[in-house]
Amino acid sequence: xxxxxxxxxxxxxxxxxxxxxxxxxxxxxxxxxxxxxxxxxxxxxxxxxxxxxxxxxxxxxxxxxxxxxxxxxxxxxxxxxxxxxxxxxxxxxxxxxxxxxxxxxxxxxxxxxxxxxxxxxxxxxxxxxxxxxxxxxxxxxxxxxxxxxxxxxxxxxxxxxxxxxxxxxxxxxxxxxxxxxxxxxxxxxxxxxxxxxxxxxxxxxxxxxxxxxxxxxxxxxxxxxxxxxxxxxxxxxxxxxxxxxxxxxxxxxxxxxxxxxxxxxxxxxxxxxxxxxxxxxxxxxxxxxxxxxxxxxxxxxxxxxxxxxxxxxxxxxxxxxxxxxxxxxxxxxxxxxxxxxxxxxxxxxxxxxxxxxxxxxxxxxxxxxxxxxxxxxxxxxxxxxxxxxxxxxxxxxxxxxxxxxxxxxxxxxxxx
Amino acid sequence: xxxxxxxxxxxxxxxxxxxxxxxxxxxxxxxxxxxxxxxxxxxxxxxxxxxxxxxxxxxxxxxxxxxxxxxxxxxxxxxxxxxxxxxxxxxxxxxxxxxxxxxxxxxxxxxxxxxxxxxxxxxxxxxxxxxxxxxxxxxxxxxxxxxxxxxxxxxxxxxxxxxxxxxxxxxxxxxxxxxxxxxxxxxxxxxxxxxxxxxxxxxxxxxxxxxxxxxxxxxxxxxxxxxxxxxxxxxxxxxxxxxxxxxxxxxxxxxxxxxxxxxxxxxxxxxxxxxxxxxxxxxxxxxxxxxxxxxxxxxxxxxxxxxxxxxxxxxxxxxxxxxxxxxxxxxxxxxxxxxxxxxxxxxxxxxxxxxxxxxxxxxxxxxxxxxxxxxxxxxxxxxxxxxxxxxxxxxxxxxxxxxxxxxxxxxxxxxx
Numbered sequence: 165x166x167x168x169x170x171x172x173x174x175x176x177x178x179x180x181x182x183x184x185x186x187x188x189x190x191x192x193x194x195x196x197x198x199x200x201x202x203x204x205x206x207x208x209x210x211x212x213x214x215x216x217x218x219x220x221x222x223x224x225x226x227x228x229x230x231x232x233x234x235x236x237x238x239x240x241x242x243x244x245x246x247x248x249x250x251x252x253x254x255x256x257x258x259x260x261x262x263x264x265x266x267x268x269x270x271x272x273x274x275x276x277x278x279x280x281x282x283x284x285x286x287x288x289x290x291x292x293x294x295x296x297x298x299x300x301x302x303x304x305x306x307x308x309x310x311x312x313x314x315x316x317x318x319x320x321x322x323x324x325x326x327x328x329x330x331x332x333x334x335x336x337x338x339x340x341x342x343x344x345x346x347x348x349x350x351x352x353x354x355x356x357x358x359x360x361x362x363x364x365x366x367x368x369x370x371x372x373x374x375x376x377x378x379x380x381x382x383x384x385x386x387x388x389x390x391x392x393x394x395x396x397x398x399x400x401x402x403x404x405x406x407x408x409x410x411x412x413x414x415x416x417x418x419x420x421x422x423x424x425x426x427x428x429x430x431x432x433x434x435x436x437x438x439x440x441x442x443x444x445x446x447x448x449x450x451x452x453x454x455x456x457x458x459x460x461x462x463x464x465x466x467x468x469x470x471x472x473x474x475x476x477x478x479x480x481x482x483x484x485x486x487x488x489x490x491x492x493x494x495x496x497x498x499x500x501x502x503x504x505x506x507x508x509x510x511x512x513x514x515x516x517x518x519x520x521x522x523x524x525x526x527x528x529x530x531x532x533x534x535x536x537x538x539x540x541x542x543x544x545x546x547x548x549x550x551x552x553x554x555x556x557x558x559x560x561x562x563x564x565x566x567x568x569x570x571x572x573x574x575x576x577x578x579x580x
Numbered sequence: 581x582x583x584x585x586x587x588x589x590x591x592x593x594x595x596x597x598x599x600x601x602x603x604x605x606x607x608x609x610x611x612x613x614x615x616x617x618x619x620x621x622x623x624x625x626x627x628x629x630x631x632x633x634x635x636x637x638x639x640x641x642x643x644x645x646x647x648x649x650x651x652x653x654x655x656x657x658x659x660x661x662x663x664x665x666x667x668x669x670x671x672x673x674x675x676x677x678x679x680x681x682x683x684x685x686x687x688x689x690x691x692x693x694x695x696x697x698x699x700x701x702x703x704x705x706x707x708x709x710x711x712x713x714x715x716x717x718x719x720x721x722x723x724x725x726x727x728x729x730x731x732x733x734x735x736x737x738x739x740x741x742x743x744x745x746x747x748x749x750x751x752x753x754x755x756x757x758x759x760x761x762x763x764x765x766x767x768x769x770x771x772x773x774x775x776x777x778x779x780x781x782x783x784x785x786x787x788x789x790x791x792x793x794x795x796x797x798x799x800x801x802x803x804x805x806x807x808x809x810x811x812x813x814x815x816x817x818x819x820x821x822x823x824x825x826x827x828x829x830x831x832x833x834x835x836x837x838x839x840x841x842x843x844x845x846x847x848x849x850x851x852x853x854x855x856x857x858x859x860x861x862x863x864x865x866x867x868x869x870x871x872x873x874x875x876x877x878x879x880x881x882x883x884x885x886x887x888x889x890x891x892x893x894x895x896x897x898x899x900x901x902x903x904x905x906x907x908x909x910x911x912x913x914x915x916x917x918x919x920x921x922x923x924x925x926x927x928x929x930x931x932x933x934x935x936x937x938x939x940x941x942x943x944x945x946x947x948x949x950x951x952x953x954x955x956x957x958x959x960x961x962x963x964x965x966x967x968x969x970x971x972x973x974x975x976x977x978x979x980x981x982x983x984x985x986x987x988x989x990x991x992x993x994x995x996x
Binding site: 238240242388453454455480481493494501507510547549556560562563564566 | 651653654655656657658804867868869870871872873896897905908909910912913915916917923925926963965968972975976978979980982
């Protein structure tokens, strides 16, 4: 058991922050036992880790990022999607055949997540089996929690980044067998890149594997209109893009997340809601690639589950703080044209970044009883003025803070 | 005379970067004499300041920021414009009656500009005469170049932030008389807050003062639709918002800049073009306040002069690097709906941030012959990979870099 003390802020619901000034969090077996304004007598003998005037908030959850695109973050942003993929992304991903390269660059990638306050991530690796294992091992070493996906793509790919259907399936199974019980916080996830790069056979087999091993699934959905038309051409008899994943049991049969979802139909939104499929909102990337603005208010109203993703390297920032800011800003640009379409509030953005996205990992992202203790300790002394409220301090950290303001990180009760 | 050496990047035109790897800039009397790949023999005896593998780029120009809103940067972002002004902005500005407060907070404001690589700024102060002088003195001490405006507002203001018309005029003249020749890089600028807060008499007199002293003018124009309608109600017989400034000789009779310009009419765009009035594009603020997306391609095509502004605290970032990123991103969101409306390229954004905005201060923002030597030296060793091109390195600094990457700043030839 341990106790941390400081200015505690979290969200148990979208609508509002829970704020405990100079409060206590009691942690038992790495989980939150309770939060208190006054420490109950029964805990009076325990040692207290006193963070004084600092803020203590849940850790950030990044539900969509491409680890092998680390090197391309923030370059070639002038390129349109196809040249960007063909000239930058695919050639870079092809390098991960080389495990030494993977080790070097994946280490830097994880360090960036760590620096920016991400405590749990869902990451795409590449098609390469050995490099994918290395990424999982490095996540384990770092102390961060992660789902890591070996990418599956057996068509419409770059010549240096091609795998045969059976190789893709066998490599996936090998990783699962080796890693499904190896680490407690780092696990495999089924990862068809997206519909256009996966044959029907591959999708069908991946659906079977996900079900057999009860593994989660991640992919991309409806990022831009060209992509949606392409899927329509490839699957003329399926009613929607989401419907293709659904046809192959890759849409909520097990825990599933879909990145982007900028241009969903009503039918697709209903399907996501009914199947409990997560939308991963990647506003920074959507702006960088000109994908459009995801209608977040509409999705929130529909009751779909939502988390945030940095989508590195479509997104250029590793920070979920900055992702919150972009999400709010893009929602305001929609709101400016339709004042009934209310913009995202700070508490809503914070909820999505913490408890909303965290729920993909289990009881993660809140300081309610029974939640894994994932937390950031924030020193905002360079940013704040004395008479700021705690929520103003938090807001300023989200808008202006950076890695220098994060002084401690806990994942599942452990200081990392 | 002095010589600096390093990887030199600048833009002399919108369309492309000038890049000199391991090149030399010869500086004479604080101005650029020339840039060279190989140092001419005549300079062989001079000492060289060798920045080795670092990047050397022109300094950043922030053409619109509100110095007294420093304390409110990044808080109350959930508020709509009117509650934000009435509950946060105006009460904060009212505090600048207190010169001690002004000194403390203005010092922090200028330090932030400095940290973020801004070498010249055009700033709003408040209505207060003494605090405005303090801001000018502090800019002078910092070494940064600046135009500083005592704000004029004699109607539709907050009760604690009200001035009588004649006080407004007399205080303005007092500052001008005292400061017009006091410093070489810090000068006064005529600053009607915006049409709704200025009586006709005040606008008329400010136009006369600007002309008499040949002083530049700054104000706000067409930021959001409610504001535009308000101006229409106040000036039913003037054909446009811009037309009101024009009527009082505050629209290009002397050098003039107008912040925002999100919703200009064709007539207004033509007027700006014909009068040489600058548009100050503040994309971060436009997103934060849901003002809308300024049609930058249309304005570029029309030939209007454009610079960037952070619009602190409507904008939450002091960084012109980040302003470039926002400008590119918002232009991509427009482009996503209209592919003929090309998004802003990196060189265009860089030109606007440097030579475009810099031209408001004179020959500023380029390394062409005769330009004031304003420069940043960038250490990007933590961001880049060995095989990046110089332009990829620059792009990465703009997207991901921060104050830690700026290791030296020059303004008008002087290391500050």
